[in-house]
Amino acid sequence: xxxxxxxxxxxxxxxxxxxxxxxxxxxxxxxxxxxxxxxELLVASxxxxxxxxxxxxxxxxxxxxxIVIAPGIALxxxxxxxxxxxxxxxxxxxxxxxxxxSEANDPVRLVLGLCATDHNSHIDIMxxxxxxxxDAESVNTxxxxxxxxxxxxxx
Amino acid sequence: xxxxxxxxMGIGTSVLLKMNxxxxxxxxxxDATVDATSVAIARESRDAQIILTTPxxxxxxxxxxxxxxxxxxxxxxxxxxxxxSASLL
Numbered sequence: 001x002x003x004x005x006x007x008x009x010x011x012x013x014x015x016x017x018x019x020x021x022x023x024x025x026x027x028x029x030x031x032x033x034x035x036x037x038x039x040e041l042l043v044a045s046x047x048x049x050x051x052x053x054x055x056x057x058x059x060x061x062x063x064x065x066x067i068v069i070a071p072g073i074a075l076x077x078x079x080x081x082x083x084x085x086x087x088x089x090x091x092x093x094x095x096x097x098x099x100x101x102s103e104a105n106d107p108v109r110l111v112l113g114l115c116a117t118d119h120n121s122h123i124d125i126m127x128x129x130x131x132x133x134x135d136a137e138s139v140n141t142x143x144x145x146x147x148x149x150x151x152x153x154x155x
Numbered sequence: 156x157x158x159x160x161x162x163x164m165g166i167g168t169s170v171l172l173k174m175n176x177x178x179x180x181x182x183x184x185x186d187a188t189v190d191a192t193s194v195a196i197a198r199e200s201r202d203a204q205i206i207l208t209t210p211x212x213x214x215x216x217x218x219x220x221x222x223x224x225x226x227x228x229x230x231x232x233x234x235x236x237x238x239x240s241a242s243l244l
Binding site: 059062063064065066067068069070071075077078079080102103104105114116119122123126127129130133134 | 162163164165166167168170171172174175194209210211212215228229230231232
């Protein structure tokens with residue numbers, strides 16, 4: 001019998017997320033805390049080192065809340081660097097929405113963490129991510145999930 | 156015609172914006188490529204007709220010859236369509 005991952009509509013996302021890179025209902029004190037949690041999941045799943053988490057925080061400190069790309073959704077990431085071990089995604093849903101400072105899209109309820117090894121090899125992941133995040137029903141499933149399995153089922 | 160999608164690093168949010176902008180351009184029947192790039196590189200480039208970016212980065216891109224089109228909701232194809240149409244059609 002085929003495994004569920006082979007039947008996935010989003011094979012690149014299925015691979016980019018590790019089993020332990022999704023956290024549901026987290027309590028974040030502020031924007032930095034929320035980004036740290038997304039970074040820690042990338043570290044825990046072997047995709048990056050703690051230095052990468054710092055670069056995710058630096059990106060927002062330098063360039064502001066531009067990572068909040070849609071109402072309630074942030075995509076936290078740093079530059080490709082030695083701190084990235086393998087392409088990966090993490091996902092954190094927040095129990096209470098957190099203000100990131102985005103005029104158009106605050107407050108944030110969903111933080112995605114992304115680490116990439118270069119500028120091109122994650123393009124298939126981004127294409128699938130654009131499809132999922134562009135689908136209101138999928139976003140609602142993610143936001144309302146009570147455990148990470150419910151989110152994994154999407155991919 | 157050259158269009159660039161700009162974010163802090165050129166690998167995350169700008170790539171998502173590039174993909175949705177290309178979808179919209181295809182629907183509009185406009186022949187244009189969209190490149191994803193970082194703010195730093197965008198500031199050095201002078202050949203893009205349009206710069207797509209988030210409202211938070213507009214200030215950092217002022218002074219370039221390109222028209223800056225801020226997109227608030229990256230997955231709202233209607234917003235992208237309306238703004239690109241206003242600029243291009």
